[in-house]
Amino acid sequence: xxxxxxKIGIIGGGQLGKMLIEAGQPWNIHYxxxxxxxxxxxxxxxxxxxxxxxxxxKINALAAQCDVLTYEIEHINIQALLKLEQEGKRIIPSPAxxxxxxxxxxxxxxxxxxxxPTTDFELVDNSTEWxxxxxxxxxxxxxxxxRKGGYDGKGVELVNKSEMLxxxxxxxxxxxxxxxxxxxxxxxxxxxxxxxxxxEIRTFPIVEMQFxxxxxxxxxxxxxxxxxxxxxxxxxxxxMETIFKMKGVGIFAVEMFLDQDQNLFVNEIAxxxxxxxxHTIEACYTSQYEQLNRxxxxxxxxxxELIKPAAMxxxxxxxxxxxxxxxxxxxxxxxxxxxxxxxxxxxxxxxKRKMGHITILGDTIEQVKEKALVxxxxxxxxxx
Ligand code: ADP
Numbered sequence: 001x002x003x004x005x006x007k008i009g010i011i012g013g014g015q016l017g018k019m020l021i022e023a024g025q026p027w028n029i030h031y032x033x034x035x036x037x038x039x040x041x042x043x044x045x046x047x048x049x050x051x052x053x054x055x056x057x058k059i060n061a062l063a064a065q066c067d068v069l070t071y072e073i074e075h076i077n078i079q080a081l082l083k084l085e086q087e088g089k090r091i092i093p094s095p096a097x098x099x100x101x102x103x104x105x106x107x108x109x110x111x112x113x114x115x116x117p118t119t120d121f122e123l124v125d126n127s128t129e130w131x132x133x134x135x136x137x138x139x140x141x142x143x144x145x146x147r148k149g150g151y152d153g154k155g156v157e158l159v160n161k162s163e164m165l166x167x168x169x170x171x172x173x174x175x176x177x178x179x180x181x182x183x184x185x186x187x188x189x190x191x192x193x194x195x196x197x198x199x200e201i202r203t204f205p206i207v208e209m210q211f212x213x214x215x216x217x218x219x220x221x222x223x224x225x226x227x228x229x230x231x232x233x234x235x236x237x238x239x240m241e242t243i244f245k246m247k248g249v250g251i252f253a254v255e256m257f258l259d260q261d262q263n264l265f266v267n268e269i270a271x272x273x274x275x276x277x278x279h280t281i282e283a284c285y286t287s288q289y290e291q292l293n294r295x296x297x298x299x300x301x302x303x304x305e306l307i308k309p310a311a312m313x314x315x316x317x318x319x320x321x322x323x324x325x326x327x328x329x330x331x332x333x334x335x336x337x338x339x340x341x342x343x344x345x346x347x348x349x350x351x352k353r354k355m356g357h358i359t360i361l362g363d364t365i366e367q368v369k370e371k372a373l374v375x376x377x378x379x380x381x382x383x384x
Contacts, residue, residue, distance in 0.1 A: 092249055130171055
């Protein structure tokens with residue numbers, strides 16, 4: 001049953017919140033967001049509580065107005081959420097899950113304790129501990145990550161072990177961090193998992209990410225991924241096991257590395273719809289956003305099958321363009337069959353800011369890749 005005007009509260013009003021609301025509009029769901037003044041979702045949310053995401057009073061006000069709460073960003077006030085859950089509020093995903101995911105150190109320990117394959121790692125509380133811990137890790141390259149607060153590659157530094165051992169002043173983080181072994185020439189995969197309170201669980205077809213090495217942001221994303229059926233099956237199984245063991249309910253993106261010997265390592269989990277699932281809006285029978293609405297409203301999960309092979313391109317703020325802007329090339333891009341543009345309603349750009357995305361569908365993944373290159377070539381941004 002789909003009750004009319006069910007009220008969903010979203011902590012955060014960014015593009016993920018916007019797309020969650022868009023997916024719920026055919027069902028007349030009522031959304032309230034908690035977000036600072038202007039935000040991508042602000043124009044389409046039914047209500048907007050203006051406030052900081054860390055403000056417990058505002059979170060309580062949001063909870064009082066809604067049947068169920070979710071969030072579209074990890075860096076939020078967990079204490080307020082834990083208290084609300086204890087008082088009986090439905091919060092999806094549960095704050096206990098968020099607590100693990102917010103801290104890259106706790107996440108890695110969770111993987112280790114649950115036999116989920118992940119790269120070997122050490123935890124440090126401050127820079128004086130780096131030397132001992134680095135010596136315990138294999139390989140010359142190390143991925144160093146702040147335990148809390150990083151996003152989109154910020155708070156992650158790829159470092160050389162010998163340089164860190166010899167030049168103490170080059171250590172990038174003074175606070176609590178994870179030091180982990182680097183996977184050389186890794187293929188980066190993401191598996192989006194949907195799990196509801198009844199324990200129903202499904203994965204979306206795997207996506208392969210290609211990164212812009214300078215920005216450390218996804219440049220192209222393709223689904224299906226160029227991997228064997230055995231690896232596809234194994235990655236889906238690992239992703240489901242991870243979410244099951246975490247007792248996760250909601251939508252989760254499980255990011256993985258595939259090394260040259262075909263070993264899979266879980267990198268990290270996002271407890272929300274993810275950049276690597278934007279294409280599901282047009283490419284799958286049920287998008288990641290509709291799937292989350294279904295979970296929030298206690299409806300059965302929808303089919304995650306791909307209707308057509310897809311690519312996704314993030315529209316990132318161009319170098320040298322700041323403030324008011326215009327996206328160019330759309331006349332050409334929108335003339336191509338199977339191309340869909342999503343803009344995030346951001347008034348101002350800055351280099352690398354996520355301004356929108358483009359999904360490209362085709363009959364084969366080869367055709368999709370050809371079209372994606374043409375789209376990328378024509379996409380531009382002009383300063384106003
Ligand atoms: P964020 O949470 O900011 O997305 P990630 O942990 O995903 O940070 O790291 C950002 C990027 O750095 C990854 O997508 C990958 O390209 C690279 N990276 C991180 N850890 C490793 C690793 N152990 N081996 C190889 N590459 C890594």
